[in-house]
Amino acid sequence: MTTNLNTDLENDHILHELALIIPAHNEENDLPKTLQSISKQTVKPGLVVVVADNCSDRTVEIAKAFNVTVVETIDNKHKKAGALNYGWNMVNDYEYVATLDADTILEEEDFIEKLLAQLKSDPNVAGIMPRYTVQHSNLLERMQMLEFASTTLELLRRGCHTHTLGGQFSLFRNEILKEIKLSYGVWSHDSVVEDMELTVRLWKRGYRCAVSSDTRAAAGGMFTLMGLWSQRRKWEEGILRILFENKIEKFLYLPYLRTVSSVFDLWMRFILLSMCFVNFNYIWLWLITIITSIDYKAIYKAPDIENRWKNMLLSTCFFEFYTFHILCVKLVSLFRIIERKTDDLWKKQHIAEKSKSKSLPVAYCVLVLLLMLVFASVITIPALILQVSVVVLVIRFIYRLTRSDSGYMP
Structure with missing residues (x-):
């Protein structure tokens, strides 16, 4: 009509x-x-x-x-x-x-x-x-x-x-x-x-x-974890399918880069867990991972300028949990594609947006963390790999802080 x-x-x-x-x-x-x-x-x-x-x-x-x-x-x-x-x-x-x-x-x-x-x-x-x-x-x-x-x-x-x-x-x-x-x-x-x-x-x-x-x-x-999980499942699975279906193109550099960066972020957390099983004193390295994973320059320039210092503090305190949640979404999406499973992701998102439940995203995040713990407990990571990974983290952090924005605001 x-x-x-x-x-x-x-x-x-x-x-x-x-x-x-x-x-x-x-x-x-x-x-x-x-x-x-x-x-x-x-x-x-x-x-x-x-x-x-x-x-x-x-x-x-x-x-x-x-x-x-x-x-x-x-x-x-x-x-x-x-x-x-x-x-x-x-x-x-x-x-x-x-x-x-x-x-x-x-x-x-x-x-x-x-x-x-x-x-x-x-x-x-x-x-x-x-x-x-x-x-x-x-x-x-x-x-x-x-x-x-x-x-x-x-x-x-x-x-x-x-x-x-x-x-x-x-x-x-x-x-x-x-x-x-x-x-x-x-x-x-x-x-x-x-x-x-x-x-x-x-x-x-x-x-x-x-x-x-x-x-x-x-x-x-998305104002609930369930809604965010379902929305990002839809996004990540769709993006990964497009990346798999297309050859490497210059205009797709950013999703490729972010996918590689996500793999590295998961790898870094796995290394830290493994090192902590050897010597718990390595736990302080997690702080380096948190700080170097946050794009402080973008956060400082974010639209909510009057709360920029609040945003910087909240990011330092909570972004690790948010990031791990997103990394788990990416991992689950990848496995669903490998399994050749297809879901009605739009329907799942509509249902999730009305739900206040946190059980599904929390369950997946706990499962990924447990798997990382199991593998970390039986695999010993050479110190050289840890050192190289930390150096890469620091280089990425310095690059984010020093690269030119040409006066742009996000």
Whole structure:
């Protein structure tokens, strides 16, 4: 069902060349803030489409209250990708298409104006995204915000290129989307990271995918361990599948680098456990691991500037637990791929977001820790390997502190 209404979003500053698609599944709590952030823009899309995907709450009612175009999917079995394609097939006549998650807020009032101007300035750029941060009201969401700051700063340092035009908000040239579209739409039904899969196709066609250094969108974070575990299971498994399916490409350097870095981080913790079985006095080396694993420079420059020293302290105290949780997710995802197991990871994430249980992530983390303890107790690590590993840690730490940011803020 489609509802076309004259809207609050229509005024003298309409971009009739731009359509905005918002896929929404039971987003009655977050959608109002998202639509309000659009209504405050200096220039507004010519069409805003909220794709209500199998909603059982008041999402449709709330969207209609903002007088945007609302469509309800029928028998969509392809989750977010299906909802995006449903919306995209309505906007073929538009020159530019943007996608926005229903829980993401555009921080600046000239957000769309700036982003569109940057996209228009380079015809070889197929799509552009803003810097991302995470709305944070608890410690877990704060850790995600700091993690996003580190990732964003790394992308900006590397020439403002990205391997993933994130689903939180991305802006595309529609003619290029038509060029690479699949038989049923633009976003693949076969990947749980449809945004990364699309970006890879764009890079392979010779187009660039960019990050804006002066616009920011605040995405909704996972506020429970269970929600974070399920979200990252989906992300990590999808990313690993794409890395396995593609040869080593320059534009995929960051996910490759982060995968190698994760292996090294797990290896370092295993070495320390092994050394502690030989001599518990080595436990102090764990402090070196913690300190050198944290990107303090990115944390210092994170969006929550008024609490930067609080963020530095919290990172030192809690980031090891957060990091180990993420490392366990990566390990479990890798084993699931090796086992050739496929799960409905979108469904698991939706269920997990409503659950306050910590049993699954805690159980997996304890299992990984126990396995590390068992192997560490029977394997003796030569002192030379420990020394080399510590040197690598220190070099990585010094590099993170001294590398140039070119004035960028995450």
